[in-house]
Amino acid sequence: MEGGVHLYDDRVLLDLYAAAESEARWTPMLDALCSALSVRSAVVQVVQEAAQASWETWTVRDTLSTAHAARHDSYLNQPDSPRYQLPPGYVPGIEISSDQRSFGSQSRLIDDLRRRMAHADLGIGLWASFPIGGDRTFTLLLHRHPGDMRDLSEAEEGDLARLLPHLQQAVRLSARIGALQARADTLAAASSHVQAGLLLCGADLSIDWRNAAAVQVLAQTSLIAQVAGKLRCARPCDSERLRGAAHAVATGAARVGRVVLVGDDGATLHLRIAPTGDTVGASPAGTETAPLSILLSLPDSPTQFDVEDLAALFDLSPAEARLTSALAGGASITEYALARGIATGTARVQLNRVLSKTGTQRQADLVRIVHGSAARRSLAPR
Known part of the structure; x- marks a missing residue:
């Protein structure tokens, strides 16, 4: 020194x-x-x-x-x-x-x-x-x-x-x-349990972060993909619509952007674009600087319900939870009974017990509350 x-x-x-x-x-x-x-x-x-x-x-x-x-x-x-x-x-x-x-x-x-x-x-x-x-x-x-x-x-x-x-x-x-x-690591870990696909993007659709469900959506659809770090639609016209919606939200011209993509085979992808914060005064007029959040949803994907979650949330037995999961996923009593190898009457007895435990009167009401519960899995696991 x-x-x-x-x-x-x-x-x-x-x-x-x-x-x-x-x-x-x-x-x-x-x-x-x-x-x-x-x-x-x-x-x-x-x-x-x-x-x-x-x-x-x-x-x-x-x-x-x-x-x-x-x-x-x-x-x-x-x-x-x-x-x-x-x-x-x-x-x-x-x-x-x-x-x-x-x-x-x-x-x-x-x-x-x-x-x-x-x-x-x-x-x-x-x-x-x-x-x-x-x-x-x-x-x-x-x-x-x-x-x-x-x-x-x-x-x-x-x-x-x-x-x-x-x-x-x-x-x-x-x-x-x-x-x-x-904090970011904690939020990322917590987001892995959120079933909705969530992307954080720049206004130019450059992807800054995505949760596990978003990765799964992108893997399951051919309507949109990550190309060179940005969201790109399979069709140029869809990419133009998506960029327009993102621009409107980023500049404050629109509060929320909604884009529906439909494939030749009828497959559908819904996108909901929202600012991550207040866009008022966030960027000069005509610029695209506000960060965006984009929710991705495949409405045609089978909805699943975690049996263990259903049992814990509604105090159901394992058999009752399996039945509830199947019904909420769209199966009929007869289809469930056939798949499980049990009598239809047995399945109906189980359903009556489930209705009693959940305080519902009809199967439709049961399905409604299950769809709104924390047991819902929007995406089928790989």
């Missing part, structure tokens, strides 16, 4: 801010930092603080440190290391310091650290750290080259002080992006 350190070298700062989005960018940033600061190693870590000790919960190292991680950990990242022995009442805060400053007045501790660093083939440790909430501290830990036990100079401390705000901002961005990604 001799004079002329270029902390604002593009390699360092670009990788630092890229690391907020991708953890893999931390290592290139730390490699560049080692070169810029002329140090042996650079590590970033999150440490959980406790009353009498602390421990790492997350660590990323430069390339050299990664190659020697086991060796470094065996000597320096142990519970009995002086760095992890906190004095009673210690409250971590923003800090630029070193092993020499922290332990130099305690010969036993500094001697212990020097011995450990010699075994690890590292020089003295220097760091910049700050709290990130939840009794956790983020630390950039640097080690000089082996045998170099010089303390921080005034110039070096200034270098770390200038780098510190960038570290803090990168960590804040990383936490925010991580929280948003976790």
